Amino acid sequence: MNSCPFQRARSPEQKAERRAQILEAAALFFAEQRFAAISLAAIARQSGVTKAALYRYFPSKEALFLALYLSELDAMVEAPLPQEGPAWAAISELLIARPLFCRLTSILHTVLEHNLDESQAREFKQALLACFAQLAARLQRDFALEGDQAIRFLMQVQQSVIGCWAVSQPAPVVASVIKAPPLDVFQVEFGDALRTQLRALQAAL
Structure with missing residues (x-):
């Protein structure tokens, strides 16, 4: 640097x-x-x-990290998607390869979108929608999802990333106590959880 x-x-x-x-x-x-x-x-x-x-x-730390979030999202939108297999698998691997984006997503609504004025909030949401629209267009073209299906799927993907990341990142003391049975049932691996969630989401479209 x-x-x-x-x-x-x-x-x-x-x-x-x-x-x-x-x-x-x-x-x-x-x-x-x-x-x-x-x-x-x-x-x-x-x-x-x-x-x-x-x-x-x-103008603020939140604005800086929202810009970082959009930068990561732009890179994801431009990244190649596998042409074989279902949409849920392609999007899962795209996200799993980008832990920075997933971690930012996990605090998007509870932290990063706070401390904004109305103009900043609108500008961010418009930029977010534009990125989602681009990615939805790729899903329509490459995986034959319909317009409504594609954008709805992406909104649900965002929600799944938030949940899967949260439960797969326990506090250090919790991570220690859930290593051994019977508490190991609480261990969650982000990639496995996300694949399971997105497969179910696409099946429900």
């Missing part, structure tokens, strides 16, 4: 690069820490900008 003294980005290209550096720093911190423990000051230092400069790109 960039740790050189701050130089203000002036051209559109420089600003885009600086924004990407900030998002990369946020992703690095989020891979190791809970959202609440991450400070904008630390992200600014890691990305080589002042905290005041960071606020010119993102």
Whole structure:
């Protein structure tokens, strides 16, 4: 990461690069820490900008992580999907390969969408809908899902990611006590749980 003294980005290209550096720093911190423990000051230092400069790109920590979420979603929308097998299997593997996106999704509604004004909330939801529409179009084209089915399936996929991630990430003390029988029944592996959920969702369409 960039740790050189701050130089203000002036051209559109420089600003885009600086924004990407900030998002990369946020992703690095989020891979190791809970959202609440991450400070904008630390992200600014890691990305080589002042905290005041960071606020010119993102007005709040929530706005920054929503931008990271959309960046991850954009990458997922553009990623290749397997052409063989059902839609639920393709989407499952797409998500399992992206733990950062899944973890961000798990706190999307309870944390990241808070501390926004109405304009910011509308802008985010419009961007989210646009991404969902693109992915739904791919499901229609590649897996013969109808328009209503595709978008409904994706909305339910989002809900499944939230639930499966939450139950598969126990607190360390809980993870320790559920290692052995009979409490091992509470162990949940994210990938297995998500595949089971999405297979059932598609069957119910």
